Amino acid sequence: MRLKEKKRILIVEDSKFQAKTTANILEKYGYLTDIALSGKEALEKVCSKQIPDLILMDIELGEEMDGVQTAKKIQQIRDIPIIFLSAHSESAVVEKIRFITAYGYVLKNAGEHILVKSIEMALELHDANTNARLYLEIIENSLNEVYIFDPHTFKFILVNRGARENLGYTAEELKNMTPLDLKPEFDLQSFRALLEPLLSGKQEQIVFYTVHRRKDSSLYPVEVYLQLFDYRVKKLCLALIIDLTERNELEEENRRKDQKLRLMLEALPNPTYLINRERRILALNQAAKALGAVVGDYCWRSIHHLKMISPVAREVFETTGKPLPDTKCYFCRADEALNQRQKENCEVKVENSVWDTWWVPVDENTYIHYVIDVTKYKKWKKK
Numbered sequence: 109m110r111l112k113e114k115k116r117i118l119i120v121e122d123s124k125f126q127a128k129t130t131a132n133i134l135e136k137y138g139y140l141t142d143i144a145l146s147g148k149e150a151l152e153k154v155c156s157k158q159i160p161d162l163i164l165m166d167i168e169l170g171e172e173m174d175g176v177q178t179a180k181k182i183q184q185i186r187d188i189p190i191i192f193l194s195a196h197s198e199s200a201v202v203e204k205i206r207f208i209t210a211y212g213y214v215l216k217n218a219g220e221h222i223l224v225k226s227i228e229m230a231l232e233l234h235d236a237n238t239n240a241r242l243y244l245e246i247i248e249n250s251l252n253e254v255y256i257f258d259p260h261t262f263k264f265i266l267v268n269r270g271a272r273e274n275l276g277y278t279a280e281e282l283k284n285m286t287p288l289d290l291k292p293e294f295d296l297q298s299f300r301a302l303l304e305p306l307l308s309g310k311q312e313q314i315v316f317y318t319v320h321r322r323k324d325s326s327l328y329p330v331e332v333y334l335q336l337f338d339y340r341v342k343k344l345c346l347a348l349i350i351d352l353t354e355r356n357e358l359e360e361e362n363r364r365k366d367q368k369l370r371l372m373l374e375a376l377p378n379p380t381y382l383i384n385r386e387r388r389i390l391a392l393n394q395a396a397k398a399l400g401a402v403v404g405d406y407c408w409r410s411i412h413h414l415k416m417i418s419p420v421a422r423e424v425f426e427t428t429g430k431p432l433p434d435t436k437c438y439f440c441r442a443d444e445a446l447n448q449r450q451k452e453n454c455e456v457k458v459e460n461s462v463w464d465t466w467w468v469p470v471d472e473n474t475y476i477h478y479v480i481d482v483t484k485y486k487k488w489k490k491k
Contacts, residue, residue, distance in 0.1 A: 115231060116140040118160035120150040120178065121193070122170045126216070130164065130193075133220045134227070147173030147181075154182050162231055163190045167213075189234040191226055253349035255287070259303055259336065262286035265344065274351060276323035287347070290320050292327070303345070306336050320349070328353050369470070380478035382470070383407050385446060387436055390474065407477065408437050412458075442477070445469045455482070462486050 117139050121127035124145060131141040142160060144150035147169050154160065163182065167175040179190050192213035211230035214223055247254050253271035257264045267282045275282075275290065288299055305311040314334040319327045329352040336343050373380050373393040379401070382391040387407050401410040408414065414422045416437035424432050436442070441452035445467040452467045456479075464480040 114138060114140050115161040116142065116158065118142045118144060118150065118153055118163045120144045120163060121166045122146065133223065137224050147178030150178050151181060154186055159186065160188060162227060163188055165190050165192050167192050167194045189230045191230050255347040257287060257345050259307060259343060259345040262288060291318055292321050293318050306334060329356055376478060378478055378480050380476060381407060383475055383477050385473045406431065408435065412437060442467045442475055445475055446472060
């Protein structure tokens, strides 16, 4: 069982007796303690290797720095929760610490129960604040666009940096805007209808595609993920937006390449195939179709009907319908072509024919496989 790590409390108190008394109380409740008798000593301890988890700061520290001045300097160095200790409860005390990020103050004669409870609450609140800042930082620095808005008024509550930079709007401008200002394909009625399944509880998430309009009126395609979450007593809507510009451009580029490749296949008079590393036929031309080859099938089955693979591989495939790993024709040089990124060639004898056979890599996982019947040439050359 993992023991809970003990918290370290730094007691900043110019009275050595009072500091030791407070330390004894806290150690009785399982805290580690350290004592600083001046503001200067407190700053030195905060900068040491043993950083305290919380500071109990006496407001009146003598002639050098008082507790408030010391706290200000500490907060410029470390994010440590500070509870002020005071022998007085006048409004002047509250006014002194009003501009310090403090976790309250405790009267010195309030009793150990109040002191310990104040420390527990301050530590829990600091952890919660730290987590909240972490979440906000993650959202703010996300590469995707993140929006939080009211699902009834549609007013933006938070728009992260990724969204602001892509849209061209400032955070101040976005405060007075709604998703409808960014989504020209929606009006008030259609957007309410879109959110209805979320608000009624019929769906936990809505995913859809649309376009966003930037400040300069340019448009870009987006994929939108919407979901509701509870924040205190109200519901808010979280929108995660993915800019599809690069993805769409890449898909269009691949589509054009694929189209050119298929046109090239059709232009070749000899049987030609586009095959991946798993030996699946991705595309073929009419000459290949005439030989009975089929898109989606394994080349060693569709082209050679299992005749060119090993007897063991053939038996396993005929028995189970599934190929052994690395099943291929005995003469196949596709792996060499793909791994070395250069074309490979050899002559293959099939029954009474001789085929000049080529493997030409297209990318790291795809190659063009084409064959030329050189039987007549070989006979002529022999004669």
